[in-house]
Amino acid sequence: MSKPVLPPASAYFITPEHETPVARTLAVLCDNEPGVLARVIGMFSGRGYNIESLTVSETEHEKHLSRITIVTRGAPHVIEQLMSQLDRIVPVHSVVDLTATAGATGEARPIERELAIVKVAGTGEKRVEALRLADVFRAKVVDSSIEHFVFEITGRSSKLDKFVGLMAPLGLVEVCRTGVAALARGKEGM
Amino acid sequence: MDMNTPTENREMTGAQMVVQALIDNGVADIFGYPGGAVLPIYDEIFQQTAVRHILVRHEQGAGHAAEGYARSTGKTGVMLVTSGPGATNAVTALQDALMDSIPLVCISGQVPTTLIGSDAFQECDTVGITRPCTKHNWLVKDVADLPRILHEAFLVARTGRPGPVVVDIPKDVQFATGTYSPPPPTRTHESYRPRLSPERERIAAAVAMLAGAKRPVIYSGGGVINSGPEATRLLREIVEMTGFPITSTLMGLGAYPASGKSWMGMLGMHGTYEANLAMHGCDVMLCIGARFDDRITGRLDAFSPGSKKIHIDIDPSSINKNVRVDLPIIGDVGHALKDLIDEWKAAQPEPDREALAAWWHEINVWRARNCLAYKPNDDVIMPQYAVQRLYEATKGQETYVSTEVGQHQMWAAQFYGFEAPNRWLTSGGLGTMGYGLPASIGAAIAHPDAISLCIAGDASVLMNMQEMSTAVQHNANVKIFILNNQYMGMVRQWQQLLHGNRLSHSYTEALPDFVKLAEAYGAVGIRCEKPRDLDDAIEEMLAVDSPVLFDCRVANLANCFPMIPSGKAHNEILLPEEATDEAVARAIDEKDRVLV
Numbered sequence: 001m002s003k004p005v006l007p008p009a010s011a012y013f014i015t016p017e018h019e020t021p022v023a024r025t026l027a028v029l030c031d032n033e034p035g036v037l038a039r040v041i042g043m044f045s046g047r048g049y050n051i052e053s054l055t056v057s058e059t060e061h062e063k064h065l066s067r068i069t070i071v072t073r074g075a076p077h078v079i080e081q082l083m084s085q086l087d088r089i090v091p092v093h094s095v096v097d098l099t100a101t102a103g104a105t106g107e108a109r110p111i112e113r114e115l116a117i118v119k120v121a122g123t124g125e126k127r128v129e130a131l132r133l134a135d136v137f138r139a140k141v142v143d144s145s146i147e148h149f150v151f152e153i154t155g156r157s158s159k160l161d162k163f164v165g166l167m168a169p170l171g172l173v174e175v176c177r178t179g180v181a182a183l184a185r186g187k188e189g190m
Numbered sequence: 191m192d193m194n195t196p197t198e199n200r201e202m203t204g205a206q207m208v209v210q211a212l213i214d215n216g217v218a219d220i221f222g223y224p225g226g227a228v229l230p231i232y233d234e235i236f237q238q239t240a241v242r243h244i245l246v247r248h249e250q251g252a253g254h255a256a257e258g259y260a261r262s263t264g265k266t267g268v269m270l271v272t273s274g275p276g277a278t279n280a281v282t283a284l285q286d287a288l289m290d291s292i293p294l295v296c297i298s299g300q301v302p303t304t305l306i307g308s309d310a311f312q313e314c315d316t317v318g319i320t321r322p323c324t325k326h327n328w329l330v331k332d333v334a335d336l337p338r339i340l341h342e343a344f345l346v347a348r349t350g351r352p353g354p355v356v357v358d359i360p361k362d363v364q365f366a367t368g369t370y371s372p373p374p375p376t377r378t379h380e381s382y383r384p385r386l387s388p389e390r391e392r393i394a395a396a397v398a399m400l401a402g403a404k405r406p407v408i409y410s411g412g413g414v415i416n417s418g419p420e421a422t423r424l425l426r427e428i429v430e431m432t433g434f435p436i437t438s439t440l441m442g443l444g445a446y447p448a449s450g451k452s453w454m455g456m457l458g459m460h461g462t463y464e465a466n467l468a469m470h471g472c473d474v475m476l477c478i479g480a481r482f483d484d485r486i487t488g489r490l491d492a493f494s495p496g497s498k499k500i501h502i503d504i505d506p507s508s509i510n511k512n513v514r515v516d517l518p519i520i521g522d523v524g525h526a527l528k529d530l531i532d533e534w535k536a537a538q539p540e541p542d543r544e545a546l547a548a549w550w551h552e553i554n555v556w557r558a559r560n561c562l563a564y565k566p567n568d569d570v571i572m573p574q575y576a577v578q579r580l581y582e583a584t585k586g587q588e589t590y591v592s593t594e595v596g597q598h599q600m601w602a603a604q605f606y607g608f609e610a611p612n613r614w615l616t617s618g619g620l621g622t623m624g625y626g627l628p629a630s631i632g633a634a635i636a637h638p639d640a641i642s643l644c645i646a647g648d649a650s651v652l653m654n655m656q657e658m659s660t661a662v663q664h665n666a667n668v669k670i671f672i673l674n675n676q677y678m679g680m681v682r683q684w685q686q687l688l689h690g691n692r693l694s695h696s697y698t699e700a701l702p703d704f705v706k707l708a709e710a711y712g713a714v715g716i717r718c719e720k721p722r723d724l725d726d727a728i729e730e731m732l733a734v735d736s737p738v739l740f741d742c743r744v745a746n747l748a749n750c751f752p753m754i755p756s757g758k759a760h761n762e763i764l765l766p767e768e769a770t771d772e773a774v775a776r777a778i779d780e781k782d783r784v785l786v
Contacts, residue, residue, distance in 0.1 A: 031381060034329070035317060046322050077510060084507035089328040090346060093381040 019075035023052070025098045025110055025182045026083065027190055031091035032058045032066040039089050040068060047072060049082050053114075053157070053181035065093070067136050069182050095188045105186060112182040116160045119150040122171030130170040137163045148173070199371045202334045205230035205364040208297060211340035213240050215371050217268050219259065219635055221252040224274025226312060227299030228363035243662050244635055244778060247656040249276050251628040253283020254654070257292045261615045262590050264418060265595035266348045267632065272313030275301045277358070278319060279517040282622060284354045285323040289619025290441060291416055293352035295343050296320075303331050316358040325353030326382075331360065333368035341373040350384030351505040379609045381474040384504055388521030392539075393529045395517055396476070396500050400537030402689030403474035405549045406434045408608055409457065412441030412618070413479015413503060415611045417523035422611045424527035425448070426479065431534060431773065433546060435553055438464035439480045440603055441618045454553065455562075458486040458752050460600040463561035463763055464553050466752075469494050470760035471552070478781025482512040483619070492759030502526045505614035561605050561752045561765050562660040573598065573673045573723050573744040577605040577645065578683045580671060583728045588640035590615065594626035596652030597750045602645040624653030631657055634666035641669065641732065648674040649698050657712040659735040669731050669738045672704060683749045688756065708739035717741040 030036050037056055044051050046138035053071035053078065058064065083112070086095045098110035118139070120130045123146070134151050137159065147173075153163055157180060164175055181182065184190065191360045202210065202417045208231050212220065221244045224232045235243050246252040249271045256267030267287075271280050277298045287294040301310040309722030313770055326346050330340045336359070400406060408429060414421050422445045429436050429452050436446050455462030459470055466488075469475070475497045481487070482501075482602050487493040490512065501508075501513040502523055509518040519526050564574045579599075589604055592615035593599040608614050615633060617625035626644040634642035644651075651672055663754040681696040681721060714734050718727040718741070731738045751766035 013419060038318070042322055077514070080699065081507065081511055084509070084511075088505065088507050090379075092383045 006166040008056065017075055021075055021150045022079065023073050023074045023099070024073065025112060026072065026080050027067040027096045027098050027182065028070065028086055028134070029093045029095075030066055031070065031090070031093070032064045033091055036066065036089075036091050037068070038088065039091070040070075043085055044072075046081075047082070047085060049078065055181050056062045069089070071180050071181055090110065091164065095190060096184070098160045098184050103186045107185055108184045110184050112156055112180050113154055114154065114157050114160055114162065114178055114180050116175055117152045118151045118153060118164060118167055118175050119148060119173040120151065120167050121173050123147060126170045130167060133163070133166050133170075139163065150153065199369050201367055202370050203230065203234075203364065204330075204359060204366050204368065205234045207333070207336050207368070207370045208340065208359070208364070209234045209238060210242060210244060210370055211337060211344075211373075212268065215341065216265070217241060217343040220256045220268040220270055221246055221259070221632065222270030223247075223249050223272065223276060224276075225253060225276050225299065227273035227301060227361050228270060228297075228364075230361065231270065231297070231299070231359075231637045238398075241277070243270070244631075246660045247630065249279035249656065250282050250624065251631075251654050251657040251660060253280050253294065253296070254286065254625045254628035255282060255632035255657070255779070256294055256623070256633070257287050257290075257625075258590075258592055258615045258629030260287075260292050260294060260632075260634045261415075261629070262612050262633040263636045264612060265636075266295055266344060266352075269294065269296045271296065272274040272312065273301055273316065274314045277314055277316040277356075278314075280356075281319060281323055282620075282624075284320055284356065286617055286622045286625060287354035288323055288325065290617065291352050291412060293348040294346050294354040296324075296354060296356045298356060299359045300329065300358045300360040301363070304362070306360065308587070316356065317321050320356045321555040323354070323461075324356050325351075327356035327358065329358045329360075330363055331362050333366040336363065336368065337372075339368050341377070341750075342372075342379065345377050345379060346382060350382070351503075351508075353414075383402060384522075385506075385520055386504075386520045386522040386525050387467075388526045390500070390529070390566065392517060392519045393526070393533045394470070396519060396530060397516065397533045397537050397539060398474060399474050399498055399500060400432065400434075400534075401537070401541055403434075404542055404545035405468075405471060405473040405552075406432070406546075407437040407468050407472040407474070407497075408434050408476045409438070409469065409480055409481025410436060410442045410445055410478040411439040412452075413523050414442055414445040415479075417479065418503075419611065420522035421479075421522075421527060421737065423446075424524060424531060428531055428534075432541065434476075434573065435467065435468055435550065437461070437492065439483070439486055439618070440616060442480060442518050443614045444608035444611045445601060447609040453500060456559055456603050458483075459488070460604065460750055460752065462604075463559050463752055463765060464556035466754065466760040466763050467556050468553055472497045475513070477503075478527070479503060481508045484512065486712050487513060488754045489757055489759045495758070508754055524683065559765065561763075564748070564766060567745065568721060570745045571718070571724060571742060573675065573748050574605055575721060576671075576673060576724065576742050577601050578742055579724050579728055580643070580645070581606045583725070583732060585609075585642055586633045586719045588637065589613065590630065590637060590640055590642045592629040592633065592642075592644045593628040594644070594653075595621045595750075596645045596647045597675075597683065598645055598647040598650075598673040600672065600680075602751045606645070621649075623650040626653055627654050627668070628657045629664060630658070630670070631661050631664070631666045634661070634668050635664060638667075639667075642666055644669065644670045646670055646672045646677060648701055649673055649678040650706075653705070658708070658737060658739070660712055662712045667737055669740065671731070671740045672742055673744045674701070674741050675744050675748065676701060677746060679748075681749070685750070704739045704741035708737075711737075713737040713739060715739050715741065719743040737763070769775070
C-alpha cells in the first residue's frame with residue numbers, strides 16, 4: 001500500500017461567511033444603450049452575486065434612461081460591495097437600495113409590485129373554484145373559454161406565489177411573471 | 191490630408207477619424223497587428239507620420255507593450271488589432287490592465303455591421319468577450335457616433351481608476367464618411383464622474399487618527415503611481431512630515447524611494463519581515479491607493495488585528511471589499527494627500543514622539559533579522575545575487591525594469607531598489623507570464639535613451655518570445671535578463687510546500703539555447719554561469735547597442751523567502767534560515783491544507 005497522500009492545499013485564503021444574508025431591492029438608473037443589461041447581469045454572475053428578480057424597461061424616453069429593479073440576497077457587506085460595483089459600471093447613473101431607504105423611514109419595505117399572467121384549464125367544480133379564488137385575490141380574467149381561464153394578477157410577490165400555489169391543483173397550465181417593480185414611498189425620487 | 195492642422199468639424203472617413211482622434215488625444219505611438227477588418231485604419235496610418243505604429247508579433251504582445259508604455263510614461267497605451275483572433279488574443283492584456291489599473295485603449299476591427307451575427311470570417315463577439323475584462327467597451331455601429339466614442343474611450347481609460355477600454359469598429363463604419371469633431375475642451379460624462387476631492391471632515395478625522403497613533407504604518411500602492419508625479423512627491427512629504435514607517439505593495443514600488451530612511455521594503459506574501467510584522471502590530475494603518483489584495487493580507491481574520499484603518503482610494507468599490515476599514519476616504523490620491531498635508535499643517539498636532547521612537551526601535555529589531563539574507567555561493571550564481579549585481583550596474587541611470595511572473599519577479603521586487611515611480615513594470619494582479627518582454631519593449635519605445643531591463647524567468651520569457659522580432663525591428667534595445675533555473679520556480683516552490691514535493695510538470699525540459707535563439711532573431715545572446723563572470727557579462731549586456739537575451743544560469747533549487755504560507759497571518763512569516771526542508775513541510779498544517 002502506498003503512503004497516504006496529503007490533501008492538497010491552496011494559495012488562496014478562504015474564510016467562511018458568518019453574516020446572515022438579507023434580501024434587498026435595488027433600483028438602478030442607467031443609459032438605455034446596447035449591452036447595458038448584459039453589463040449588469042454579467043457583473044452579478046461574474047462576482048458570484050444572486051439575482052432573485054430582475055425587471056428592466058426604459059422609463060425616460062427622451063433621455064434614453066432605463067430603470068432596472070433587482071431583488072438580491074446577500075450578507076450586508078456583500079450588498080454594499082455589490083452596489084459599489086453597480087455604480088462603477090460606466091452607463092449607470094445611480095444606484096439606490098430601496099429596502100434601506102424604506103428602513104430609514106420606519107417602513108419594512110418599499111412599494112413592490114409584480115404582475116403575473118396565469119393560465120388555468122379545467123371544467124366543473126375546479127373551474128368554478130379557480131374563478132372564486134381569482135375573485136378573492138382580485139385577479140382579472142383576460143381570456144377564457146369553456147375549458148380555461150387566463151388571469152392577470154398584481155401585488156406583492158408573496159401574494160402571487162400564494163395565488164399560483166392555489167391554482168396548482170385546479171388545473172394550472174403555465175405562469176408568466178414580470179419580476180418586481182419597486183419605488184420608495186414618500187415624495188422624494190431617487 | 192494633413193493630420194496635424196487644428197481640426198474643425200469636418201468630413202472624413204471612420205478610419206481617418208480613428209487616426210485623427212489618436213492625434214487629438216495626444217497619442218504618439220501605438221502597438222498593433224493588421225488584419226482584414228482593420229485594413230482601412232492601417233491604410234490611413236500608412237499615409238501619415240504623426241502616429242508611429244509599432245508592429246508586434248502577437249496581439250497579446252501589443253497589449254503588454256502598450257501597458258509597459260503606459261506605466262513607464264503615465265500616458266494612455268494604445269493597441270490596434272483586427273477582428274476575431276486579433277481581439278481574442280488581446281484579452282489577456284486587457285484583463286491584466288484591468289487588474290493593475292493601467293490606462294489602455296484597444297481599437298479593434300470588426301466584420302461589417304451587415305455581417306455581425308452571421309458567423310462571418312474572423313468574427314467574434316468582441317464587446318461580449320471583453321465586457322468583463324474592460325472598464326467599458328463600445329461597438330460603434332454608426333460613423334456619426336465614432337468621434338464621440340473615441341474621445342470618451344480616452345476619458346474613461348485615463349481618468350478615475352484607470353483601466354482598459356475597447357472600441358470595436360466594423361469595417362463598413364471605417365469606410366463610411368461622417369463629420370469629425372475634436373475632443374470637447376471640458377470633458378465631462380453624464381454618468382461617469384469619478385470623485386477627485388475627498389470629503390473635508392474625513393481628512394480632519396484622518397489627521398486626528400494619525401496624530402494619535404503610537405504604532406503607525408503607511409501602506410501605499412499602485413494608486414499613488416497612477417495619480418501622477420505630484421502624488422509621489424506628496425507621499426514622500428507626508429512620510430517626511432510624520433516620520434511614520436512606510437511599506438508598499440508590489441505595484442507601488444518606487445513611489446517612496448528604496449533608499450529612503452522610513453522604507454521597510456515590500457509587504458505581503460514575499461514581503462519583508464519588518465514590513466509584515468509592522469502591518470500586523472500597528473495601531474493605525476494608512477492605506478494609500480492600494481486594495482488589500484489577498485497576496486497582501488494573508489489570512490484575513492488575522493490581518494492587522496489591532497489597528498484602525500484609513501483607506502484612500504478613488505474607486506468606492508475598493509472600500510471594504512476584502513478588509514473592513516474604519517475611515518474610508520474616496521478621492522484621488524494626489525488630492526487626498528494634499529488635503530491631508532494641509533490639514534496636518536493647519537492642525538499642528540503633536541504626535542507621541544516617545545511612542546514613535548519605541549515603535550521604530552521595534553521595527554529596527556525586526557529589520558536586524560535581515561530577512562532577505564541568502565547563502566552566497568562562489569560556484570553557482572544565486573538568483574538574488576544576480577539581481578543585486580544587476581541593480582549595482584544600473585543604479586543611478588534611467589532604468590525601466592519589467593518582469594515576468596514567478597520567483598524572479600519576487601527577487602526583483604526584493605533586491606532591485608526603486609528610487610522613482612513609473613520605473614517598475616510588473617504584472618501584479620493577473621500574474622501574467624509573458625508580460626515582461628513586451629512590456630519592456632513598450633518602455634524602450636517610450637524611452638529610447640534609457641535602459642530597458644526585463645528580469646525574466648526561463649519559463650515565462652518563452653510565452654511571448656516572438657516579440658524579440660518586434661524589439662529587433664524597432665531598435666527597442668531591451669535587455670532580457672533571464673534567471674534560468676530550468677524550473678517554473680514558483681510552481682515548484684508551491685509543489686514543495688503544498689504538494690509533498692511532487693514536482694508535476696514544473697521542470698522545463700528541452701529549453702532552447704537562449705544565446706542561439708537571440709542570434710536567430712538578429713539580437714545578441716550572452717550566457718553566464720559563474721558568479722565571478724557575472725559583472726563583466728552584465729557590463730557587456732549594457733554596452734551592446736541591440737536587444738540582448740542574457741541567459742543567467744542560476745542555482746536551480748533556490749526558493750523565494752520570506753514567505754507567508756497559505757492560511758497564515760503576517761506574524762507567521764517564514765524566514766529563509768527557518769525554511770529547512772522540515773519547516774517547509776510543516777509550514778502548513780493539516781487543517782489549512784484542506785482550505786481547497
